[in-house]
Amino acid sequence: MSDWQQVPLSEVVTRVTTKNVDGTNENVLTVSAEHGLIAQESFFTKKVASKDTSGYYVVAPGQFVYNKSTSKSAAYGTVARNLSDEPGIVSPLYFVFEAKDGVALPEFLELSLNSTQFFSSLAGMLREGARSHGLLNVRLGEFYSATVTLPPESVQQQIVEIISAVDNQVSALNAESEALDGVYRGFLHSLGERYGEVKISEVVSQAFAGGTPSRSKTEFYGGDIPWLKSGEVENDCIATAAEFITEAGLKGSSAKMVPPGATVVAMYGQGDTKGRAGFVEAPVSTNQAVLALIPDENLVLPRFLLHAVRSKTDDLRHRAVGSSQPNLSKSLVLTQTIPMPDSLADQEQALAAIDSVRADQASTREEAGRLREVRSVLLSGLLDRTIDIEPAKLGV
Structure with a gap:
């Protein structure tokens, strides 16, 4: 052609x-x-x-x-x-x-x-x-x-080379992110080796699950209150949710508001959802499958509680009960032991190293995401000829 x-x-x-x-x-x-x-x-x-x-x-x-x-x-x-x-x-x-x-x-x-x-x-x-x-x-x-x-075969080859160059960069960033995740998991494992353990109940001031507003009442949904479900829990910075409820929905149900600084734990859900933990950065409400842990800040730093709970994810999953779909409960979570340094200063030192790794990982993921967006725009431009092939090739 x-x-x-x-x-x-x-x-x-x-x-x-x-x-x-x-x-x-x-x-x-x-x-x-x-x-x-x-x-x-x-x-x-x-x-x-x-x-x-x-x-x-x-x-x-x-x-x-x-x-x-x-x-x-x-x-x-x-x-x-x-x-x-x-x-x-x-x-x-x-x-x-x-x-x-x-x-x-x-x-x-x-x-x-x-x-x-x-x-x-x-x-x-x-x-x-x-x-x-x-x-x-x-x-x-x-x-x-x-x-x-x-396009002509020679141009097809050039486009393949350009997009492959971007794909290789994305793959490298993904590999770096996976390596950093391995470092993070290593940090979590080391917490259990370095420190003694306490029950979660000993370092939290409150623990509560939420609820689900009636689906038959349309006025309960579509508001401005984020309503968190168990599948959305595994995030270091939870500030929103996929679904929102209204003030009427919050008051007319068992859904509860969770304050910033809380660690949330998924008590049940499909696959590996149960046992996941996340950190609340802005007020959200939750359903009954999400347990909120409000730290006693005289005993534990909020973000250290998140990582300490995550270090016991496998243990929590093994403790889940039920025949068809094993689930966790509030009592099972609260009686789970987690590693806990004797002082807040020791917690702060461990937290600094852990959060540094998590920040690097988040930055790597964001860069990979931006490159994927660039790839999409670049491919579209090359195919509709709004981007000239030679300059694009030189720019990669």
């Missing part, structure tokens, strides 16, 4: 419909917006595929998969390529296809198919009501009719 073109996806790829008819391939894959095409057990930490996978599509190395599931970072789903040397299988809900020989570089095609341009074209193809419950009801004809941007 001699120049830039916009062509239907059907001219660039061929649909793949090979089924796992004999059921011998057990390498079940899933598509993640963050991680691409990966083993399902790595993503979900358990096998969620059907027992009978004979109807699953086989994905050979180099072939593409489109996942219609939407998320905050993937409003129209995600396209990923099998980068391994082994074939895998995917749910028949996914679309599987492969690039036609000599039409586009596979690396470029993956970028183009995850671009604003492609998904805008796809959105224009969708009929009314195609979006429902986090899954786009995309028909085959709609997907393969969406248009893809195809």
